[in-house]
Amino acid sequence: MVNRISRPIGLSVLFVVIAAGTAGADTLIANGSFEDPLVTHASNVELFNVMPGWSVDRGESIEILRGLNRSDAADGMQWAGLAGQTLSQDVRVEAGGAYELSFAYAPRPGLPGGKFEILWGGESLDVVRADGRGLSDIDWRQGSCIVTADSDTVLLELDGLGGGVFLDNVALSSLARIPEPASICLLLIGGAALLKRRR
Numbered sequence: 001m002v003n004r005i006s007r008p009i010g011l012s013v014l015f016v017v018i019a020a021g022t023a024g025a026d027t028l029i030a031n032g033s034f035e036d037p038l039v040t041h042a043s044n045v046e047l048f049n050v051m052p053g054w055s056v057d058r059g060e061s062i063e064i065l066r067g068l069n070r071s072d073a074a075d076g077m078q079w080a081g082l083a084g085q086t087l088s089q090d091v092r093v094e095a096g097g098a099y100e101l102s103f104a105y106a107p108r109p110g111l112p113g114g115k116f117e118i119l120w121g122g123e124s125l126d127v128v129r130a131d132g133r134g135l136s137d138i139d140w141r142q143g144s145c146i147v148t149a150d151s152d153t154v155l156l157e158l159d160g161l162g163g164g165v166f167l168d169n170v171a172l173s174s175l176a177r178i179p180e181p182a183s184i185c186l187l188l189i190g191g192a193a194l195l196k197r198r199r
């Protein structure tokens, strides 16, 4: 499990990764659950280079997997298999607003070295690591970042750094106010909440 503090990047960021959880249904992310396009192949896995809501960068295709049971996905029936690609989308927000970016992720079972970087407005929020060695089943985890917007459109990028990571239920919800003080990072480790001030 990954628990680390984002470095200050000029945007207000809190980074939290916990073992389980659910994202809110109200989201500003299009197709964040990767339910579209529908996987119809008998193998329950298909590659797509065009996907509603998302751009797949580097001219590559993205693997979409469909579960046999609803419990296989973190949300719905399908999820994305990220390897070396970057998934991105322009998100319509309000300049000056605060948002919670949440996502479910899982190591690809059996594969080492899974990791991906989250970028918000071109700035790195963090690199999430998910090592699948020793796993035979999908082990969904939940992460979230508190971000602020300095323009009405912000580019969200999920940059696969290899190894293989499953993603699902990427969601962005508006917060009533910007958390104060914004220089505090929150980590949840084994159910214990820790607050640590950034330098």
Ligand SMILES: [Ca+2]
Binding pocket: 032, 033, 034, 035, 073, 074, 075, 076, 077, 078, 079, 168, 169
């Ligand atoms: Ca899904």
